[in-house]
Amino acid sequence: MATTLAKAADGAEAATHAARIEHVSKSFAGPAGQQLVLDDITLDVAPGEFVTLLGASGCGKSTLLNLVAGLDRPTAGTITTDGRPALMFQEHALFPWLTAGKNIELALRLRGVPKNERRGRAEELLELVRLKGAYGKRVHELSGGMRQRVALARALAQESSLLLMDEPFAALDAITRDVLHDELTRIWRETRLSVLFVTHNVREAVRLAQRVVLLSSRPGRIARQWTVGIPHPRRIEDTAVAELSVEITEELRGEIRRHGQH
Amino acid sequence: MASTETTAKDRDGGDLAGLEAGLDALETVQTGRRPLRQTLREKVLPPVVAVALVLAVWQALVSFGIVDDPTKLPSPGAVWDVLREAWLQGELLGYIWTSVSRGLLGFFFALLIGTPLGLLVARVKVIRAAIGPILSGLQSLPSVAWVPPAVIWLGLNNSMMYAVILLGAVPSIANGLVSGVSQVPPLFLRAGRTLGATGLKGTWHIVLPAALPGYVAGLKQGWAFSWRSLMAAEIIASFPDLGIGLGQLLENGRNASDMAMVFEAILLILTVGIAIDLLVFSPLERWVLRSRGLLVRS
Ligand SMILES: Nc1ncnc2c1ncn2[C@@H]1O[C@H](COP(=O)(O)OP(=O)(O)OP(=O)(O)O)[C@@H](O)[C@H]1O
Ligand SMILES: [Mg+2]
Numbered sequence: 302m303a304t305t306l307a308k309a310a311d312g313a314e315a316a317t318h319a320a321r322i323e324h325v326s327k328s329f330a331g332p333a334g335q336q337l338v339l340d341d342i343t344l345d346v347a348p349g350e351f352v353t354l355l356g357a358s359g360c361g362k363s364t365l366l367n368l369v370a371g372l373d374r375p376t377a378g379t380i381t382t383d384g385r386p387a388l389m390f391q392e393h394a395l396f397p398w399l400t401a402g403k404n405i406e407l408a409l410r411l412r413g414v415p416k417n418e419r420r421g422r423a424e425e426l427l428e429l430v431r432l433k434g435a436y437g438k439r440v441h442e443l444s445g446g447m448r449q450r451v452a453l454a455r456a457l458a459q460e461s462s463l464l465l466m467d468e469p470f471a472a473l474d475a476i477t478r479d480v481l482h483d484e485l486t487r488i489w490r491e492t493r494l495s496v497l498f499v500t501h502n503v504r505e506a507v508r509l510a511q512r513v514v515l516l517s518s519r520p521g522r523i524a525r526q527w528t529v530g531i532p533h534p535r536r537i538e539d540t541a542v543a544e545l546s547v548e549i550t551e552e553l554r555g556e557i558r559r560h561g562q563h
Numbered sequence: 564m565a566s567t568e569t570t571a572k573d574r575d576g577g578d579l580a581g582l583e584a585g586l587d588a589l590e591t592v593q594t595g596r597r598p599l600r601q602t603l604r605e606k607v608l609p610p611v612v613a614v615a616l617v618l619a620v621w622q623a624l625v626s627f628g629i630v631d632d633p634t635k636l637p638s639p640g641a642v643w644d645v646l647r648e649a650w651l652q653g654e655l656l657g658y659i660w661t662s663v664s665r666g667l668l669g670f671f672f673a674l675l676i677g678t679p680l681g682l683l684v685a686r687v688k689v690i691r692a693a694i695g696p697i698l699s700g701l702q703s704l705p706s707v708a709w710v711p712p713a714v715i716w717l718g719l720n721n722s723m724m725y726a727v728i729l730l731g732a733v734p735s736i737a738n739g740l741v742s743g744v745s746q747v748p749p750l751f752l753r754a755g756r757t758l759g760a761t762g763l764k765g766t767w768h769i770v771l772p773a774a775l776p777g778y779v780a781g782l783k784q785g786w787a788f789s790w791r792s793l794m795a796a797e798i799i800a801s802f803p804d805l806g807i808g809l810g811q812l813l814e815n816g817r818n819a820s821d822m823a824m825v826f827e828a829i830l831l832i833l834t835v836g837i838a839i840d841l842l843v844f845s846p847l848e849r850w851v852l853r854s855r856g857l858l859v860r861s
C-alpha cells in the first residue's frame with residue numbers, strides 16, 4: 302500500500318518542488334471594478350513537505366488552492382505542478398449516487414486503472430483510512446468524519462504527488478477533527494505526499510505542518526512564514542504547539558487589525 | 564522524550580484505531596426496513612378505504628333514487644357487469660393492450676428523442692438560448708391541440724397516434740433533464756474535474772448521474788402526458804381499422820349512449836394510468852431518491 306503511493310512521490314523527488322507558485326496574482330470583476338484578491342504570491346512546496354496556508358476568512362486561501370488545482374487561471378504569474386494535484390474540499394464532495402467504494406473506484410477509473418485492479422485498490426485505500434467495512438456504504442449512511450476519510454481515500458486514489466486540502470475538517474466536531482489530524486499525519490508520513498493544507502485555525506495549522514504560511518487579507522499577500530520543528534507525533538494540547546500558536550495568532554490579529562485603521 | 568515516544572506510538576496504533584472505531588459506531592445511523600404490517604396499515608389501508616367510500620356514495624346515489632336515470636348514472640353493479648362481460652368475451656385485455664402498447668412504444672420513442680435533446684439544450688449554450696424557452700413553453704400547450712394537425716399531416720392511422728404522444732412527452736422529458744442538469748451542485752462538477760472527469764467523461768460520470776432525480780421526475784410527467792394525449796387521440800380519431808383501445812371504447816360508449824360502457828372506459832383509463840405510475844415510475848423515483856439519502860422515511 303504505502304509502496305505504491307510512494308512511487309508517485311518518487312517521481313516528484315527528481316523535481317525540486319511539488320508545486321511552484323511564482324508571482325501569482327488574481328483579481329475578480331466586482332461591483333467596484335477589478336478586485337485584487339491575491340497579490341504577487343510566490344511559494345514553493347518541496348516534495349514530501351507539509352505546508353499549511355493560514356489566513357483570515359475571505360483572504361483568498363480557497364482562490365489560491367483552486368488556482369493550484371487548475372480549476373481557475375491566475376490573472377498574472379505561473380503555477381507549475383507535477384501532474385494534476387488531488388483536491389479535498391471542506392464539504393466531502395463524495396458523489397451520493399455511488400457507494401463509498403465506487404467513489405474511490407471512479408477516481409481510479411478516470412486515472413486509467415484497469416477494471417480488475419480497481420476493487421482491490423479501493424479496498425486497500427479504505428483500509429488505509431481505517432474504513433475497512435465501508436465499501437458498500439452509501440454516502441448518507443456515513444458520519445461526517447467517515448465521509449471525510451472516504452474523501453481522503455478518493456483523493457489518494459489519484460496517486461498524485463501533491464494533495465491540496467481546503468479546510469477539510471472545519472465542519473467536524475473537535476474530537477473527530479483531532480482523530481483525523483492524527484490520521485492525516487500518519488498517512489502523510491507513510492506515503493511521503495506533499496500537502497498544501499488551507500485553514501483559518503491556527504492550532505490546526507501548527508499541529509499538522511512543517512511550515513506555516515500566513516496570508517494577509519485584501520489583497521492576499523504572504524505576510525510571514527514559520528518553520529515548525531516540533532517532532533511528530535504532536536498533540537493539539539502540546540505546550541510547544543500552544544506556544545507557537547500564540548505567536549502566530551498575535552501576528553494574525555495584527556494583520557486583521559491593520560484593516561480597521563483606515 | 565523516550566517515554567513520550569512510546570505512549571505516542573501506542574496512541575498512533577491501537578488507541579487511535581479504537582477511538583476511531585468508537586466514533587464511527589456512535590455516529591452511524593442504523594436504518595432498517597419498515598415491518599410489513601406497518602406498511603399495510605400506513606400505505607395500503609388509506610387508499611382502499613377512500614375507494615370504498617367513493618363506491619358507497621355512488622351506490623347510495625343510485626339506491627336512494629337521488630339520480631334515477633341509468634343513462635346518466637349507471638349503478639356500480641351495471642359497470643361491473645359490463646367489465647365482466649368484456650373479460651368473459653376475452654376483449655378486455657385486448658382494449659387495454661391496444662392502448663398500453665401504443666402508449667409504451669410512443670413513450671419509448673419519446674425517451675430516445677427527449678434525452679439527447681434535453682442534454683443538448685442543457686449543455687450547449689446556443690441551443691439552450693435558441694430552443695430552451697420554446698421547449699418549456701410547449702409543456703403548457705395541451706397535447707390535444709396536436710391531434711387535428713397530426714390527423715391532417717399523417718391521416719387516421721397509428722403514426723398519427725405516435726406523433727401526438729411524442730409531441731406530448733418529448734418536452735417533458737427534455738425539460739426534466741435540463742432542470743436536472745441545471746441543479747447539479749457546482750461542487751460535484753469541480754470535484755469531478757479534479758478527478759479528471761472533463762468533457763464527455765464529465766457528462767457521463769458526473770452530470771448525468773447527478774441530474775438523475777430531475778430526469779426521472781421528467782419521465783414521470785412525460786408518461787402522464789403521453790397517456791393523456793394518447794387518450795385524446797384515440798377519442799378524436801376513433802376509426803374501426805385502428806383496433807379498439809380505451810379511448811375508442813369510450814367514444815363507442817358515447818355513440819351507443821351506453822353510460823355503463825362509458826364508465827367502464829373511464830375506469831380503465833384511470834386504472835391503467837395509475838398502475839403504470841405505481842408499478843414503474845414511482846418505484847424508480849423512490850429508488851433514485853432513497854439511494855442518495857434524499858427520501859426521508861415518514
Ligand atoms: N468567483 C469569484 N468572483 C468574484 N469574487 C470572488 C470569487 N471567488 C472569490 N471571490 C472573492 O475573493 C475573496 C477571497 O475568497 P476566498 O474564497 O478565496 O477566501 P478564503 O480565504 O478561502 O475564505 P474562507 O476562509 O472564508 O474560506 C473574497 O472576498 C471573495 O468574495
Ligand atoms: Mg475558503
